[in-house]
Amino acid sequence: MTNKHSLKKLLAGPYLVWAVAFIIIPLIMIMYYGLTTEKGHFTFANIATITTPDNLKALGLALLLSIISTLICLILAYPLGMILSNSNINSSSFMIILFILPMWMNFLLRTIAWQSLLEKNGVINSVLSLLHLPRFEMINTPGAIIVGMVYNFLPFMILPLYNVLSKIDKDVINAARDLGANGFQTFHRIILPLSVPGIISGITMVFVPSLTTFVISDILGGSKILLIGNVIDQEFVQSSNWHVGSGLSLILMIFILISMAMIAKYDKEGEGSAF
Amino acid sequence: MAKKLIDLVNISKSYGENLVLDDLNLYVKENEFITLLGPSGCGKTTLLRIIGGFESPNTGSVIFDGKDITNLAPNKRQLNTVFQNYGLFNHMSIAENIAFPLKIKKKSKSYIEDKVKYALKLVNLDGFETRTVDSLSGGQKQRIAIARGIVSEPKVLLLDEPLGALDLKLRQDMQYELIRLKNELGITFIYVTHDQEEALTMSDKIVVMNQGYIQQIGTPEDIYNEPQNAFVADFIGDSNIFPAVMVHDKLVKILGAEFECVDVGFGVNKPVDAVIRPEDIDLVPVGTGILDGVVTHIIFKGVHYEMEVTANGYKWLVHSTDMFPVGSEVGIYVKPFEIQIMKKPESEDEEAIVIDE
Numbered sequence: 001m002t003n004k005h006s007l008k009k010l011l012a013g014p015y016l017v018w019a020v021a022f023i024i025i026p027l028i029m030i031m032y033y034g035l036t037t038e039k040g041h042f043t044f045a046n047i048a049t050i051t052t053p054d055n056l057k058a059l060g061l062a063l064l065l066s067i068i069s070t071l072i073c074l075i076l077a078y079p080l081g082m083i084l085s086n087s088n089i090n091s092s093s094f095m096i097i098l099f100i101l102p103m104w105m106n107f108l109l110r111t112i113a114w115q116s117l118l119e120k121n122g123v124i125n126s127v128l129s130l131l132h133l134p135r136f137e138m139i140n141t142p143g144a145i146i147v148g149m150v151y152n153f154l155p156f157m158i159l160p161l162y163n164v165l166s167k168i169d170k171d172v173i174n175a176a177r178d179l180g181a182n183g184f185q186t187f188h189r190i191i192l193p194l195s196v197p198g199i200i201s202g203i204t205m206v207f208v209p210s211l212t213t214f215v216i217s218d219i220l221g222g223s224k225i226l227l228i229g230n231v232i233d234q235e236f237v238q239s240s241n242w243h244v245g246s247g248l249s250l251i252l253m254i255f256i257l258i259s260m261a262m263i264a265k266y267d268k269e270g271e272g273s274a275f
Numbered sequence: 276m277a278k279k280l281i282d283l284v285n286i287s288k289s290y291g292e293n294l295v296l297d298d299l300n301l302y303v304k305e306n307e308f309i310t311l312l313g314p315s316g317c318g319k320t321t322l323l324r325i326i327g328g329f330e331s332p333n334t335g336s337v338i339f340d341g342k343d344i345t346n347l348a349p350n351k352r353q354l355n356t357v358f359q360n361y362g363l364f365n366h367m368s369i370a371e372n373i374a375f376p377l378k379i380k381k382k383s384k385s386y387i388e389d390k391v392k393y394a395l396k397l398v399n400l401d402g403f404e405t406r407t408v409d410s411l412s413g414g415q416k417q418r419i420a421i422a423r424g425i426v427s428e429p430k431v432l433l434l435d436e437p438l439g440a441l442d443l444k445l446r447q448d449m450q451y452e453l454i455r456l457k458n459e460l461g462i463t464f465i466y467v468t469h470d471q472e473e474a475l476t477m478s479d480k481i482v483v484m485n486q487g488y489i490q491q492i493g494t495p496e497d498i499y500n501e502p503q504n505a506f507v508a509d510f511i512g513d514s515n516i517f518p519a520v521m522v523h524d525k526l527v528k529i530l531g532a533e534f535e536c537v538d539v540g541f542g543v544n545k546p547v548d549a550v551i552r553p554e555d556i557d558l559v560p561v562g563t564g565i566l567d568g569v570v571t572h573i574i575f576k577g578v579h580y581e582m583e584v585t586a587n588g589y590k591w592l593v594h595s596t597d598m599f600p601v602g603s604e605v606g607i608y609v610k611p612f613e614i615q616i617m618k619k620p621e622s623e624d625e626e627a628i629v630i631d632e
Binding site for chain 2: 169171172174175176177178179180181182185189190193194
């Protein structure tokens with residue numbers, strides 16, 4: 001009995017080694033760097049650098065853009081999730097593949113593709129000038145960053161929403177209609193409340209990577225628009241200041257923990273998790 | 276005589292090539308417990324969904340209280356459905372579930388509170404207001420679904436195999452509950468089931484369906500004692516169905532033996548089907564019956580013995596409280612009025628008789 005038990009534990013061994021080496025130790029290192037000076041003394045100064053106007057602006061902008069792109073994803077994904085959950089299995093799995101397909105391509109590649117679409121002399125502007133329409137300047141604006149975020153993270157919103165919506169028993173919706181609720185009342189009182197776990201899960205899965213991204217803002221925002229992710233990136237790579245970088249990372253981690261807590265609260269049964 | 280509440284006129288419905296209901300006519304009277312009975316795929320649930328407004332017929336119309344409601348949305352119809360899977364709202368408490376139709380109608384808070392209490396009392400679940408749906412057993416969920424269905428005082432309650440998921444004892448209890456509820460509330464129940472015993476126990480009127488056609492409409496007694504065709508005879512209860520010849524009025528030849536019966540008007544020397552219920556066969560001493568046979572099989576069923584008697588090359592199914600061991604020779608006797616004669620169907624199609632009353 002005990003033998004069998006310890007054998008099972010052994011199977012988790014390889015992953016445990018991985019987790020300790022590449023998740024737990026790095027986390028401890030970030031905590032250590034974030035809370036110490038270069039001489040190894042304890043300090044809150046690294047974390048306090050978030051209060052400098054530039055850093056606050058970067059954090060605020062990151063929050064703003066990720067909130068906007070999360071909302072856009074939600075608005076795009078919810079109706080789609082409802083349509084998919086109502087259609088038959090074959091056509092819905094085809095649609096899902098259609099929306100998941102971009103996820104199988106490299107993230108960097110997708111973002112660079114958007115760059116060449118939105119560039120001053122990019123694909124969209126070439127087509128527009130061919131049609132003698134006015135060119136538009138989107139590259140290096142917050143708008144371009146939002147487009148990149150939405151494009152890259154939309155599948156993470158669709159999947160949990162589809163998952164939770166398709167699990168709602170058709171008889172429950174029929175019962176609401178039967179008991180006198182019109183289409184809007186059925187949505188408002190039945191479908192929406194029952195899909196909350198999927199909404200929370202989708203919001204978190206879009207919001208967290210959007211908030212922490214620096215690649216999308218780098219490629220589509222040029223070097224002009226700095227998000228908090230870019231600031232941290234610069235601290236580590238350009239200034240080689242691991243202490244300040246780690247301190248700012250800890251700030252971001254607070255937002256991530258809040259999001260995780262939200263999932264845990266609303267999605268107790270794991271209904272909304274897509275994977 | 277109670278007035279017609281629902282009138283289904285020339286209803287047809289098909290899914291692609293598959294014809295589910297074919298030119299069906301049926302009316303339901305006020306304050307009636309009517310059961311749509313048939314094997315799965317006979318179209319009974321589709322018919323219920325058409326009445327409820329969840330499907331629309333390809334042709335024909337649904338008349339409710341004199342008005343055509345064929346194209347009316349379910350929420351605009353004065354009838355409620357109790358779904359097979361209950362259709363309860365998991366994110367609401369029991370009280371909120373039952374209050375749902377009243378809240379939609381914007382009733383006052385005190386009215387809703389009273390009504391919820393009354394509905395819970397009706398289904399014998401007083402004090403369940405704050406319970407969650409997940410904490411209920413199947414039978415309790417069913418009762419809550421019924422309470423929610425009746426709380427807004429619909430004229431008709433549609434029930435789609437509501438007892439299908441319950442165990443035998445609970446199902447029997449619920450059958451009596453439903454009869455009591457229907458009598459207390461004075462509303463019309465349209466009940467769908469494939470369980471003939473359920474149908475016989477509860478209904479005022481049974482509609483036997485098969486392959487999209489109505490086979491027979493009648494009281495439970497009519498359906499059981501005078502099945503109009505072999506399908507009904509076979510589907511309702513156990514029965515012996517014999518190919519027979521109607522010698523002349525009141526005399527039928529079954530397996531070469533002549534039986535007196537009470538049926539007339541089938542002609543002379545016409546092939547017919549004869550139905551004899553297993554409990555209507557009397558086993559008598561050899562030589563004193565109409566024909567003799569040998570007991571070839573016996574099972575104890577609790578209330579009675581189920582025996583198989585081989586006579587004239589046919590295995591007769593017999594139910595009797597008397598026991599005859601395997602191998603014993605017995606005589607078979609059937610009282611004239613306990614033989615039911617049915618016209619032989621000339622083709623597959625005719626087996627599905629459409630009755631317009």
